[in-house]
Amino acid sequence: MSLETASPSAQHRRHGSNAGQPLTRRDGVLKVTGRATYAADNHPEGMLYAVTAVSRIARGRVTSLNVAAAKAHPGVVEVLTPANRPPLAHDPDVKMPPFGFRVEVLQDDTVRYVNQPIALVIAETLEAATEGAALLNPQYDIDIARTGLESGERFGLAAVGVGAPPRTAHGDIEAGLAAATRVTEADYVTPQQFHNAMEPHAVVAEWDGDRVTLDMPNQALALSCASYAAYFGIPAENVLIRSPFLGGGFGSKAILNGPQILAILAARMLKRPVKLALTRTQMYGPVGHRGHTWQKLRIGTDNEGRLTALHHQALCATSSFDEFIEPAANASLPLYASPAILAEHEGLRLDIGTPGPMRAPGEASGSAALEVAMDEAAIACGMDPLEFRLANYAETEPGTGRPFSSKALRECYAEGAKRFGWSGRPLEPRRMRDENGFLVGWGMGTAVFHCPHFPAEARATLRADGTALVETAGADMGQGAWTALAQIAAEALGLDPDQVELHSGISSLPDGGIAGGSGHTASAGLALHNAGEDAIARLAEIATADPASPLFGAGNIGVAARSGRLHRHDDEGRSESYAEILARAGRAEVVGTAKAARDPAIAEAHAMFSHGAVFAEVKVDPDLGQVRVSRLVGAFAAGRIINPRLVRSQYFGGMIWGMSFALQEEAIADRRTGRIMNADLAEYHVPVNADVPSLDAILIPEDDPYVNPLGVKGVGEVGITGTVGAIANAVWHATGVRVRRFPIRIEDLLVDRT
Amino acid sequence: MSLSIGLTINGQPRTVTLDDPRVTLLDLLRERLDLTGTKKGCDRGQCGACTVLVDGRRVNSCLALAASLDGAEVSTIEGLAEGETLHPVQAAFIEHDGFQCGYCTPGQIMSAVGLIAEGHAGADPERIQELMSGNICRCGAYQGITEAVLEAQKILAERNRRAAA
Numbered sequence A: 001m002s003l004e005t006a007s008p009s010a011q012h013r014r015h016g017s018n019a020g021q022p023l024t025r026r027d028g029v030l031k032v033t034g035r036a037t038y039a040a041d042n043h044p045e046g047m048l049y050a051v052t053a054v055s056r057i058a059r060g061r062v063t064s065l066n067v068a069a070a071k072a073h074p075g076v077v078e079v080l081t082p083a084n085r086p087p088l089a090h091d092p093d094v095k096m097p098p099f100g101f102r103v104e105v106l107q108d109d110t111v112r113y114v115n116q117p118i119a120l121v122i123a124e125t126l127e128a129a130t131e132g133a134a135l136l137n138p139q140y141d142i143d144i145a146r147t148g149l150e151s152g153e154r155f156g157l158a159a160v161g162v163g164a165p166p167r168t169a170h171g172d173i174e175a176g177l178a179a180a181t182r183v184t185e186a187d188y189v190t191p192q193q194f195h196n197a198m199e200p201h202a203v204v205a206e207w208d209g210d211r212v213t214l215d216m217p218n219q220a221l222a223l224s225c226a227s228y229a230a231y232f233g234i235p236a237e238n239v240l241i242r243s244p245f246l247g248g249g250f251g252s253k254a255i256l257n258g259p260q261i262l263a264i265l266a267a268r269m270l271k272r273p274v275k276l277a278l279t280r281t282q283m284y285g286p287v288g289h290r291g292h293t294w295q296k297l298r299i300g301t302d303n304e305g306r307l308t309a310l311h312h313q314a315l316c317a318t319s320s321f322d323e324f325i326e327p328a329a330n331a332s333l334p335l336y337a338s339p340a341i342l343a344e345h346e347g348l349r350l351d352i353g354t355p356g357p358m359r360a361p362g363e364a365s366g367s368a369a370l371e372v373a374m375d376e377a378a379i380a381c382g383m384d385p386l387e388f389r390l391a392n393y394a395e396t397e398p399g400t401g402r403p404f405s406s407k408a409l410r411e412c413y414a415e416g417a418k419r420f421g422w423s424g425r426p427l428e429p430r431r432m433r434d435e436n437g438f439l440v441g442w443g444m445g446t447a448v449f450h451c452p453h454f455p456a457e458a459r460a461t462l463r464a465d466g467t468a469l470v471e472t473a474g475a476d477m478g479q480g481a482w483t484a485l486a487q488i489a490a491e492a493l494g495l496d497p498d499q500v501e502l503h504s505g506i507s508s509l510p511d512g513g514i515a516g517g518s519g520h521t522a523s524a525g526l527a528l529h530n531a532g533e534d535a536i537a538r539l540a541e542i543a544t545a546d547p548a549s550p551l552f553g554a555g556n557i558g559v560a561a562r563s564g565r566l567h568r569h570d571d572e573g574r575s576e577s578y579a580e581i582l583a584r585a586g587r588a589e590v591v592g593t594a595k596a597a598r599d600p601a602i603a604e605a606h607a608m609f610s611h612g613a614v615f616a617e618v619k620v621d622p623d624l625g626q627v628r629v630s631r632l633v634g635a636f637a638a639g640r641i642i643n644p645r646l647v648r649s650q651y652f653g654g655m656i657w658g659m660s661f662a663l664q665e666e667a668i669a670d671r672r673t674g675r676i677m678n679a680d681l682a683e684y685h686v687p688v689n690a691d692v693p694s695l696d697a698i699l700i701p702e703d704d705p706y707v708n709p710l711g712v713k714g715v716g717e718v719g720i721t722g723t724v725g726a727i728a729n730a731v732w733h734a735t736g737v738r739v740r741r742f743p744i745r746i747e748d749l750l751v752d753r754t
Numbered sequence B: 001m002s003l004s005i006g007l008t009i010n011g012q013p014r015t016v017t018l019d020d021p022r023v024t025l026l027d028l029l030r031e032r033l034d035l036t037g038t039k040k041g042c043d044r045g046q047c048g049a050c051t052v053l054v055d056g057r058r059v060n061s062c063l064a065l066a067a068s069l070d071g072a073e074v075s076t077i078e079g080l081a082e083g084e085t086l087h088p089v090q091a092a093f094i095e096h097d098g099f100q101c102g103y104c105t106p107g108q109i110m111s112a113v114g115l116i117a118e119g120h121a122g123a124d125p126e127r128i129q130e131l132m133s134g135n136i137c138r139c140g141a142y143q144g145i146t147e148a149v150l151e152a153q154k155i156l157a158e159r160n161r162r163a164a165a
Helices: A028-033 A067-072 A126-135 A173-178 A221-232 A258-270 A328-332 A363-380 A385-391 A409-420 A481-493 A520-544 A578-585 A600-605 A644-663 A723-735 B025-032 B088-095 B105-117 B125-131 B142-164
Strands: A048-054 A060-064 A076-080 A117-123 A139-142 A153-155 A167-170 A182-190 A202-208 A211-215 A239-242 A274-277 A293-301 A307-318 A341-349 A439-450 A456-463 A468-471 A500-503 A559-562 A565-568 A571-577 A589-596 A609-620 A627-637 A694-699 B003-009 B012-018 B051-054 B057-060 B073-075
Touching: A028 B088, A028 B105, A048 A126, A048 A258, A067 A076, A067 A117, A067 A126, A076 A126, A076 A258, A117 A126, A117 A258, A126 B025, A173 A293, A173 A307, A182 A363, A202 A258, A211 A221, A211 A258, A221 A239, A221 A258, A258 A274, A293 A328, A293 A363, A307 A328, A307 A363, A328 A341, A328 A363, A363 A385, A363 A439, A363 A644, A363 A723, A385 A409, A385 A439, A409 A439, A409 A609, A409 A627, A409 A694, A439 A627, A439 A723, A456 A481, A456 A520, A456 A578, A468 A481, A468 A520, A481 A500, A481 A520, A520 A559, A520 A565, A520 A578, A520 A589, A565 A578, A571 A578, A609 A644, A609 A723, A627 A644, A627 A723, A644 A694, A644 A723, A644 B142, B012 B025, B025 B051, B051 B105, B057 B105, B088 B105, B088 B142, B105 B125, B105 B142, B125 B142
Parallel strands: A048 A274, A211 A239, A307 A341, A468 A500, A627 A694, B003 B073
Antiparallel strands: A048 A117, A060 A139, A076 A117, A153 A341, A167 A341, A182 A293, A202 A211, A202 A274, A293 A307, A439 A609, A456 A468, A456 A589, A559 A565, A565 A571, A609 A627, B003 B012, B051 B057, B051 B073
């Protein structure tokens, strides 16, 4: 479980090749000493503080704001309202492709959700700005809020998630159901969830003429520069975003939002730097969330327990004015073999902030329903849930028949089951008790997540002293990018990671793509790898053309880069150090550059997914219904692992999110007002240390020759899928009570069994 | 109005003039004294990111009014390492990967330092998990945090034993 830790040390360790080694984090010392600088830690000379005033109603109109009272408060400099908000160059009600959302930036007095910004107060101190916002005392014309299934407006969809089709059909679903000997049918509900990254959304904006510098946590630097530029009517290169550290993102810091745009606008208007940090409660609205879903599964099975039909329907909530739809039903597309699969979505408009991508968008809520439905179908067939999944193992992608680029899911099932001790599991529920008389249950679920690849660019510079500088505008929100990317670059450059300096997290560097979709290591990593190889090729050209080099004339034979030296392929003894080659050539450096993207032909020919199997043990108090997860074992196959220490942490994080989904997280809206009643970290429950059980993550080796030249898949999101179902199924196994609404509550389990 | 208070921050005595009676210890550190290592996660004592030691006790600095702390000794994350030598808790957090994004980390570490000093930690991981539960880590680095506190506690106990011998 834990790594070798003979002595505490802040030093990187290296054994053999760079990639694959469990190095500690490169930014570790900065993070444990408080020297890592997050956006709100910046404090330029003359800075003002902005605080948003937010709506307390979900739908209607702001009829008055006491701007005079706010302005009269000592220290308040300006109050931005729809009456005086300077113009923007882009209409905020028009979506900006490719990932643009409509935003609320005081374009009018309408209120479309609770916590929408209705004014921005700017002051000399945070205390004055906060008080000024409180003094605005907004009055409203209140319309009846559409807050739930009964009141929302259903509508047909053009797309779900990020541009996926809303309906995908393979085979004839009704024929498949008709051919079944059993049909398992059930409805599942998943709640509104909020990212709640520990770092609230923040920005420090400073203008210099028509150039702006933005200190802000950002998962998509290049895209954001282009979008901010469009809003402010300036060229993209005039926007500099500095995001060296993000205090968590989970999808919420990839997309522009109203409050940050307003703060930037205020800085331009007042010609002074402005800092805005949202309060925790203000994050429950304008910065995205995981949308509420109502799902129906119909699973047809034959006498052997094989699927004849898999029908997954999802009704997904979104806002009244935008269209992000949690692609939940698509979770049923890639996993189980069935002659007929149908995944379809419908939208539901509510008076809420627009949902957005949140760690495993679609997969998490879809998998929660699918894995419980599969458990129910297994029980209906009288089969062990693992045996049932193996009977329906997809050797090729269901529906399309495309081969998987790699798929070691069978090994995940086997290793996970072995480590967990699954084989002794009784089929019937309520058969196991612990020494305290608690009901014990075991459940499992399959984890799956797709492998996107974003175009990215990088630069690698070999320097006269034999060290290297590598650069790409990536983002490390905790996944460990700074460390893993440096390892990849070091390997390509034939250097020790400690000899490689990585610059990232600032938009002026080559575009590192998006830190999202679990695709950042592969995307930015491949660009760095290619840039490193380009630099080595240029260095080799210099050496092999130089009569004074031991490598002279080796151009056709080729050379290999290792430990800071180039070696002749056919004669290991003939080699020269990078520093020597550069010195004799009189060069201060050699620069390699690269762009990297996925080969569309290979992508078209293969289905690409990370997989895993999660096994859970829960203990339930038979009298009180209290559930504790006592063990979680996950086995995951995600291609080549660059840094097992950090990958294990990513899996643990995902599994904890899965536990949170199953048992804790839920935003509860007041049905009358639409106001979220638990919009803070005391009442919106996320796991604390004492909630977390013994965790075990097994890294299953997987060689993938197709997914990208590095063989790297994603690890950040797959852990949450599978885990939700595994825990819910374990709760059923402990209690015999099937709960189909998340999170599972104590009262769900307090049913009369006499 | 303005009010002067005396504080000892990371061993340095200072006189601080408060420009506003509403200033919390957290906003004093972050916005006025350039000690931004202490983080604001919720501003209402629910997440623990702002944990510092006041007179040796673990305190949510977002809930402490600066004006009420005249004469107090405040320890923050910036004062923990001795030069380039990390405190054993800091080193153990790195070794056990007890953080991901790092935003809750200063608070986690100050909580750990506080509870070890108070003698509450012991060698029982479940007890450490309970005692560290006032500090939320959304990334879910809890297993590493618990291992790090256990190990640091062991190292510090050994150090104290040697010093006493």
